[in-house]
Amino acid sequence: MSFPWANQYNPKNPFMRWMDDRLPLPRLVYNAVGAGYPVPRNLNYFWNFGVLAGAALAIQIVTGIVLAMHYAANAGVAFQSVEHIMRNVNGGWFLRYAHANGASMFFIVVYLHIFRGLYYGSYKAPREMVWLLGLVIFLLMMATAFMGYVLPWGQMSFWGAKVITGLFGAIPLVGEPIQIWLLGGYAPDNAALNRFFSLHYLLPFVIAGVIVLHIWALHIPGSGNPTGIEVKGPQDTVPFHPYYTAKDGFGLGIFLLVFAILLFFAPNYLGHPDNYIEANPLSTPAHIVPEWYFWPFYAILRAFTVDFILPAKLWGVLAMFGSILLLFFLPWLDKSPVRSGNFRPKFKMFFWILVVDVLILGYCGGAPAEEPYVMISQVASAYYFAHFLIILPLISLSERPLPLPNSIIEAVLKGKSGSTLSTGTQTAVSAPAE
Structure with a gap:
């Protein structure tokens, strides 16, 4: 969907004009998250979770890259390498806890994002592709998180890998060969650990690529809104920047505050204590x-x-x-x-x-x-x-x-005045165009 009333990118600086002619990256950013992207004026804080999910992914990628510099994907020393990170690497405890709890924060905001989409009908036409790509991201997240959980090579890591990969063994005829192919053997060991580490490192970048497609698909019909009504004119929208960059900034501050509380005061609250015991194939935990x-x-x-x-x-x-x-x-x-x-x-x-x-x-x-x-x-x-x-x-x-309101601006103005929508004929509320 094109918005003819959107602010057009018009660089004044000679260098920016030269750049725009040859590599229009600033124009792309301006039209995607700047004043060139009109957004419904009635978005509430439930529309923050997409940005928060992006921030959580960025935290995971940055901390994961640094952790990979010190981690050893070898069944004989993987557990000790994690302990080395926690005890000997400068700031290693912070990076490891930020990565582990960052995964939990990532899933929290994504689950809230999904349930927001369920409630406000974000999966309905013309935004089906936005919804489908979001689910692809969710599946990639689950695969990445599962393989990341195996890497510390604790008791829950080992037996979790054995149980989850064992599910494929339930498939008739081809199940057992698939399970052996996934593990590189008959049980989780060096081959499985190397494969999982490689894919765990790769998949976040795949997720980032699908997120680009997700945002691209969103910008074609434009963002939805709490009323579910389509934008009908400039009076229904405001520029994304500065209105929603400020609103997302506030949400990001709350997110980081909760993340910091979890990270500094309860870093092991969402984990399992058995994963601080080195993997032992001969000792099955009481409760996997x-x-x-x-x-x-x-x-x-x-x-x-x-x-x-x-x-x-x-x-x-x-x-x-x-x-x-x-x-x-x-x-x-x-x-x-x-x-x-x-x-x-x-x-x-x-x-x-x-x-x-x-x-x-x-x-x-x-x-x-x-x-x-x-x-x-x-x-x-x-x-x-x-x-x-x-x-x-x-x-x-x-x-x-x-009954639905006639327009977004009508719903906004009636909400501010405290009156409810009439069950009879609706009267459109006019507002000056911006």
Whole structure:
């Protein structure tokens, strides 16, 4: 979408004009995050999470590059190399904790970003590609995080690698060869550690590339907004800079404050104590559990306990991957023409039930594989799939949404005056163009 009222890049400096003629990088930045990119004027702080995810990725890349200078991807010395980083490298403890907790902060803002998209209908036309590329980023994040968790070569690292790669062994006929190919052998060892380290180093740059595509796809239709109404004129927008650079800057300050509190006062809170024990193939931990951001999917995996046509383990693997792949079809499962959950009462109610359901799955995924957690996981898993495959399509066909405002500026002005939207005929509120 082109915005004819957007500020045009017009460099005054002779060098900048020369640069713009030969390599228009400043123009690209100006049109992407500067005054040349008009943004809906009613964006709230839930639109900060994309920028925060980018900041978290930058932290991971910078700290990861420095850590790689001191890490040894060898099963015999990997654990000791991490201890060397923590004890002997100048600032090594800070870099290691920043990298480990930065992954958690990355997933926190991405999960909030995803649920914001679910609530405000960010997956609906014409922004389907933005949503699909976002899910690709999420899958790449999960792969990167899993391989990074293996690198310290502690007990949870080793047994987590063994359990997760063992899932591929559940695939009939080709499962075991795939598992051996992934590990480079029959169990996690030097070959697996080298492969995981190589891919863990590479994938963040792949993520950065997909993020560029994600932003590019976003700039074609323009940003969504809390009302779900498309921009209708210059009165509905403001330049991205300085309005939203300032707003994102405030959000970034809060993010860094929370990150600093976690980093300096509770650096091991989100980790597992068993990972400070060196990997021992002859000693199985009492309770093998992945990192917290995988817990909902781990609960779905463990929810299948009975063989029915296919082995229970295979059903669990299919359901775990299916719970993510299902989100790729969301733009076509929800057929409601109204985007924002603010104007969909039934959708809003079931959305919050889904949030609670995912939190329950997360809790059960971190709990021991025993009753009542297994039964709760089974119920919560069933609801998760029912929400997207049954409830959401039925709501989109039967729900009667609330009346929408005529324009973004009307919603903004009525929100400021404290009045609610009328259920009858709407009167457009005019405003001078900027």
